[in-house]
Amino acid sequence: MNVPTAYYDSSRRSFRVFEEFVELWRYRELLGQMIVRNVKTRYKRSVMGVAWTLLNPLLVMAVLSLVFSQLFLTLNFEHYPVYLLSGLVLWNFFSQSVMSSMNELVWGSNLIKRIYVPRTIFAVAAVGTALVNLLLTLIPLAIVMLVLGHRFSTALFFLPVAIVTASLFVLGMSLLLSTLAVFFTDVIDMFHVVLTLWMYMTPVMYPKELILNRPEPIAKWLLDLNPMYHMIEVFRAPIYLGWVSGYKTLLAAILCSVVVFVAGWVAFSLKSDQFAYRV
Amino acid sequence: MTDRSERGHAPAEAVIELSGVSVCYRLPKEKITSFKEFAIRTAQRRISYENFWALKDVTLSLQRSEMVGIVGANGAGKSTLLKTVARVLRPTQGRVVVRGRVAPLLELGAGFDYELTGRENIFLNGALLGLSRAEMRKRFDGIVAFAELSDFIDAPLRTYSTGMVARLGFAIATDCEPEVLIVDEVLAVGDEQFQQKCRDRMRSFRDAGATILLVSHNANQVQAQCDRAVWLEHGRVKDIGPAPVVIRRYKGFGDEAAPDDGFEGYEMPGDIDITEEADSPPPGALLLDEPFAAAPVEETSVPIAEEAAPAEPGPGASDEPFPAEPEPPVEEPPPPVRVPQTVNARDTYFGIWLWKYLQTLSTCDVPVLVFPGDSPVPGAESHLSHRQAAVLLCAALGWLPKQKDRTGEREDTFLNELARRGIGLIPGPDRTDPNEPLTRAELAVLLCRVNAWSPVAPRGRFEDVPPDSPFAGYVEVLAEREITLGTGQNQFSPDAFISWRHAAIWLEKTFGVARAVSEVTS
Known part of the structure; x- marks a missing residue:
């Protein structure tokens, strides 16, 4: 125990924005466990457990397909459930991440007042959890495509790029909004x-x-x-249309996500010292 | 002196260091949590803030193997202090340095997920404390065994009782072997048996080198368990020092009549009559009891007489009569001092130290170590050796060497005890003879170090203490606290050997145990 395993000096600090990255990497183990916990506990008490993650979007899709296929009869929509589900999956990823990272920072603040963890970990874990859910819901999406006989194109290999782009944007939004939410709960x-x-x-x-x-x-x-429009376009094109979306849309999406992510990360890490004073 | 003391006095690196730490909450006078309200008020420039200083200029340093308790009323800043150490709050001003991994013993529930099983929570909590899964797997069995939860470990936490959750939390936090453990009022949970287990573990933990910071409303707990205590009041350090001393003052707080009456309320196991003690020596203290027992009766009277009398130019010839400094009655004829037939230890400042001394020796079953080289009995003007100083300091602070420490020479256990606590090993590596007398400067440094008083910039009040000498800052602390007034004419005589008499006065003023000398003599 002669060599301290950690050293903390409140007066010495490197550039906060980078410091936060380093700290998050040091706590990657915790990040993984938080994500696993979130996924596990979400349906912990229900009989079917994680199966709900798969079933839920299917049922929602069934309801919406029924309603909207009646509404848009005139549009002559081919395989509307695939179109709907591919958009819905990404939208849910977005809304779920932002809402739960705000809630976790503001209401789950017990931890932040008691023990040091990199503050971004709450938002990153929320986005990570939503990302796991997104990947899980790709399974029912694939089932629907199979059932309807929708074509699986090679453009699907582009999907990871679309998901990473969307994740950066979502993380940026989560950080921005949870920073705001700490100061004004009604956000x-x-x-x-x-x-x-x-x-x-x-x-x-x-x-x-x-x-x-x-x-x-x-x-x-x-x-x-509307940045979400670009995100969804980029994500949906390989699935529904079977091609990679045009470079303009792609550029717009990537630009959006990088700008929002940088803005969110910088705002969050600069303000994060004040969180424990606020929450 | 200078070069050897440099080594001997080099302060051990503190595990926790707070210097001038202030924490300010900027509170809006009315609470504004809605965005609309904020926008309107900003537009109207109607937001007024109030600065609330939860901590103000707190300076504190904790060594390895130290257990420090923080006491104070509600809102005194105890929890805020813990938060600055736990890295949760960055101080508004000042600096916090923590060398080592910190494990806060979280309040009930924080850090646990009640839907997860005990097993899953162990891994989650380990990760919170910065331990990997592989490491936690190694510790898993030990944690479960300590928490006594092996039958329930795969049940969800929501089925646990409060006591079970607390046990699990304590087991995890302490099993992770952090360098710093922060305990905030959690040990009140669980049954008496488990609480005892917790106390034992904290003790062994501390003995293994950990630093423990404990917050408690229960002053008795702090007194019983901690080495030192910090008394916070309105965010400031009101008092800091050995736990029994601080707690005594803390308990007497509000009793304005006798705020500094050292003796009242000091918990001593009854009036100890040293003469009687000598008649029936405690079983462990056989070797030296006889010469020793005879000593206090005669010797206690000697220093008293000498305090008021002009000091004879003793061995430390430069030592002017120290107690006479504040007033000039040095030349007055000594008042007649009766030598009491039996000396009540409580009656003399010297006697009480000897009594404590005796008690320590008999408790620790190491009676031989005291005066091997010197005269068998400490005379008031005889020199204090390093070894004796270690015994006196340890006795004052209740730092009793543990049985298992006594591997080497029996005599050096107290010295080792000080060294174990990171308080300068005197004699240092180059000073092998612990029977060598201690200089005034050395005792000044030692006294500051056991109290964790940081040296301050010397103001040059003593001409013979050069400001760049390694001990100048420590001497200044003692002078500021009016523990020493020097040897007269702006002299401190740092290199003179300290006499038993002066050492006893310093100790008395530092730990505030005995009544003022004048009261005893008059």
Whole structure:
């Protein structure tokens, strides 16, 4: 015990933004365990357990398909469940991550006041958990594609890039919003409402042509400025259309995610010292 | 002196160091948690903040193998102090240095997931403390055994009782062998038997070199378990020192009539009559009891007489009569001092130390070590050796060497005890004779170190203490605390050997055990 295994000097600090990366890497073991815990405990008391993760999107999809296929009869949608599910999966990834990272930082704050862990770990674990759920729901998606006889194209190999892009964006949003939520708790409720509005403004359940065909030019701008639209496009194209989306959409998505991620990480790590004073 | 003391006094690296730590909560006068309200008020410039200093200028350093208790009223800043050490709060001002891994013993539930099983929680908690899964697997069986939960380890935590959860938490935190353990009022859970087990483990843990920081409302617990105590009041350190001393003052707090009455309330096992003690020596203390027992009766009276009388130019010739400094009655004829037939240990400052001394010796069953080289009985003007100083300091602080430490020379166990606590091994590697007398400067350093008083910038009040000497900062601390006033005429005589008489005065002023000398003599 002569050589201390750790050294902490409150007055000495490297650049916080990088320090946080290093610390997160040191605590990767904890990160893994937190994700495993989240996945395990989510349906812990239910009879079917993790099976719900797979079943849940299937059932939601069944309901929505039933409703929307009646609504959009005129549009002559081929394999609408695949279109719907591929969008829904990514949207859920986004909303779940942001909501739970805000909640964990604000309400699960017991830990943050008692013991040192890198503060970003809460957001990263929330996104990681949602990512695991996303990957799990790809299974029912594949089942639906099989059942409907949808074509599996080689473009599917592009999917990992789409997922990484989306993850960066989602993590950035989670960090930004949880920073805000620490200072103003009602951001959580506010964002809940915003999220609903946002979802209906994004072509998740309906075809994008519904917006693009509108006469007002503002409709198209809104769509172009909507980062989730680009994320979903990039993710959906290999699955539903069987090709990699155009470079413009791809560029927009990657740019969005990098900017949001950097902004979120910087804002969060600069403010993180104040969290324990606030929560 | 200078070069040898440099080695001997070099402060051991503290495990926890707080220097000038302040924590400020900036509280809005009205609580604003809604964004709307904030926006409106910002626009109107109506936000007024109030600064609340939860901690103000706290300086503290903890050594290895030390158990320090923090006491204070609610809101005094105890938990905030723990948080700065646990790295949860970064101080607003000042600096916190922690050398080692910190394991906070979390309050009930924090860090546990109640849906997971005990087994899963062990791994989760280990990761929280920064241990890998592989390491936790090695420790797993030990943790389960200590927590006495082997039958329930695969049941979800929500089925556990509070006591079971607390046991699991304690077992994990202490099994991970952190260098620093932070305990915040959690040990009140569990049955008496388990609490005893916890106390034992904390003790062995500390003996293995860990530093323990304990917060408790229970002052008795702090007194019983801790080496030192810190008394916080309104975020400031009100008092710091050996646990029994601080706790005594803390308990007497509010009793304005006698705030510094050293004796009242000091827990001594009854009036010890040294003469009687000598008549029936305790079984462990056979070897030296006889010459020793005779000593206090005569010797205690001697220093008393000499305190008031002009000091004879003793062996430390430069030692001017120290107690006479504040007033000039040095030249007055000595008041007649009766030598009492039996000396009540409580009555003389010298006697109490000898009594404590005796008690330590008999408790520790090492009676031989005291005066092998010197005269068999400590005279007031005889020199204090390193070995004797170690015994006196350990006795004052209740640092009793453990049985198992006595591997080497029996005499050096107290010296080793000090060394074990990181308090300068005197004599150092180059000073092999512990019977060598101690200089005034050396005792000054030792006294500061056992109290963990950091040296301060010397103000040059003593002409013979050069400000760049290694002990100057320590001498300044003692002077500031009015423990020493020097030897007169702005002299401190750092290199003179300290006499038993002066050592007893310093100790008395430091630990505040005895009544003022004048009261005894008059």
